[in-house]
Amino acid sequence: xxxxxxxxxxxxxxxxxxxxxxxxxxxxxxxxxxxxxxxxxxxxxxxxxxxxxxxxxxxxxxxxxxxxxxxxxxxxxxxxxxxxxxxxxxxxxxxxxxxxxxxxxxxxxxxxxxxxxxxxxxxxxxxxxxxxxxxxxxxxxxxxxxxxxxxxxxxxxxxxxxxxxxxxxxxxxxxxxxxxxxxxxxxxxxxxxxxxxxxxxxxxxxxxxxxxxxxxxxxxxxxxxxxxxxxxxxxxxxxxxxxxxxx
Numbered sequence: 001x002x003x004x005x006x007x008x009x010x011x012x013x014x015x016x017x018x019x020x021x022x023x024x025x026x027x028x029x030x031x032x033x034x035x036x037x038x039x040x041x042x043x044x045x046x047x048x049x050x051x052x053x054x055x056x057x058x059x060x061x062x063x064x065x066x067x068x069x070x071x072x073x074x075x076x077x078x079x080x081x082x083x084x085x086x087x088x089x090x091x092x093x094x095x096x097x098x099x100x101x102x103x104x105x106x107x108x109x110x111x112x113x114x115x116x117x118x119x120x121x122x123x124x125x126x127x128x129x130x131x132x133x134x135x136x137x138x139x140x141x142x143x144x145x146x147x148x149x150x151x152x153x154x155x156x157x158x159x160x161x162x163x164x165x166x167x168x169x170x171x172x173x174x175x176x177x178x179x180x181x182x183x184x185x186x187x188x189x190x191x192x193x194x195x196x197x198x199x200x201x202x203x204x205x206x207x208x209x210x211x212x213x214x215x216x217x218x219x220x221x222x223x224x225x226x227x228x229x230x231x232x233x234x235x236x237x238x239x240x241x242x243x244x245x246x247x
Contacts, residue, residue: 066222080121
């Protein structure tokens with residue numbers, strides 16, 4: 001299936017709802033099928049007795065999705081405690097209108113309510129599907145992160161009207177300035193370097209492996225959520241995941 005581009009919301013409320021519902025169905029199905037395919041093609045893990053290991057991430061699709069949380073303390077593209085009971089993984093594209101909607105309307109509320117009290121960790125995955133500009137913006141975000149300005153770059157690139165200005169080289173430097181990146185020469189070098197390309201490929205390979213085809217797509221402790229859903233959809237999923245983590 002080719003990528004399902006997510007465009008900016010139109011002025012009509014009905015035209016907003018239909019694309020969201022369509023993209024949600026497509027992406028949830030894609031994630032589920034992708035994981036099932038992954039499990040079907042993965043080699044079985046053997047225990048000491050030669051039998052397949054029980055309840056391993058490779059044999060349990062839900063566990064496999066949950067295990068994608070990296071929980072690296074020094075991850076520049078993450079916020080929240082590494083040992084938080086709930087991890088939200090976001091696959092997003094800076095040219096995606098619905099990704100911007102989530103970043104502006106929903107994400108700040110989740111940070112304030114759940115990240116700040118230690119319940120939630122958010123891990124971003126750069127998943128560009130709209131071509132060269134998307135990939136350039138993803139590498140720029142990674143480069144800003146190397147100077148601890150990923151969140152600020154993320155906010156600047158997803159600000160209202162930002163994507164309409166494009167993500168050509170000079171524009172990315174301008175966004176880095178807005179984000180307060182202190183060393184712009186290093187930023188430009190990092191953005192063009194092999195490490196940025198490798199980091200992007202790692203995120204893309206992960207998303208493609210589990211079947212992500214549209215943005216934004218999310219995992220909340222392994223539970224798929226697709227599209228810029230209302231805040232209530234995320235609070236419900238976080239509450240459910242937190243309760244399960246306590247069991």
